[in-house]
Amino acid sequence: MNRKKTRELTMKLLFQMAINKEKADVIISNLKENIEMEQTSQKNSTSQIYGENTGDLKNIDIDYVIRVLKGIEKNEDMLNMEIEKYLRNWKLNRLSKVDSAILKICTYEFLHEDDIPEKVSINEAIELAKKYSSEKSASFINGVLGNMIKDEK
Known part of the structure; x- marks a missing residue:
C-alpha cells in the first residue's frame, strides 16, 4: 500500500466532490466501477483512472479512501x-x-x-x-x- 498515492487520490476525489457537488457514495461507486472495469479489461497498464496509472491503483488503500471521503462528508x-x-x-x-x-x-x-x-x-x-x-x-x-x-x- 502506498499511503502517499492514496492521499493524493483522496484529495483528487474530494476536489471532484466539491467541484461537481457530488456525494461521497457516488464518487466511491464510480471509483470502484472504474477500477473493476480496468482490472477486467484487456487494456495495457498505461491506462489511467483519475490521472493515475491503473497499475499504481493496486497499491491504493481503498478502505482509507472510502473511510476518509465518507468521514469528511459526515x-x-x-x-x-x-x-x-x-x-x-x-x-x-x-x-x-x-x-x-x-x-x-x-x-x-x-x-x-x-x-x-x-x-x-x-x-x-x-x-x-x-x-x-x-x-x-x-x-x-x-x-x-x-x-x-x-x-x-
Whole structure:
C-alpha cells in the first residue's frame, strides 16, 4: 500500500466532490466501477483512472479512501469550523478547492486516524500543496496545520 498515492487520490476525489457537488457514495461507486472495469479489461497498464496509472491503483488503500471521503462528508461542518479557527483573516470558502481539500484531509486525519503521526500528515499535505497548488499555499497550509496541532497539545 502506498499511503502517499492514496492521499493524493483522496484529495483528487474530494476536489471532484466539491467541484461537481457530488456525494461521497457516488464518487466511491464510480471509483470502484472504474477500477473493476480496468482490472477486467484487456487494456495495457498505461491506462489511467483519475490521472493515475491503473497499475499504481493496486497499491491504493481503498478502505482509507472510502473511510476518509465518507468521514469528511459526515463531519464537514465540524471540520470546517476546526479549520476556520486557524485561518487568520481568511474564510474557508475563499481558499482554492485544492487547498480546502488538503486541509480537510489532514484535519480529518488529526481527529480520526490515530495511527497516522501528525507530522506525517502535515508533511504529506505540504507535498500535495506543492504539487497541485503553489509554494505560497504549501507555506500557508503548513502554518495552519502547525498551529492546529500546537493548539491541541
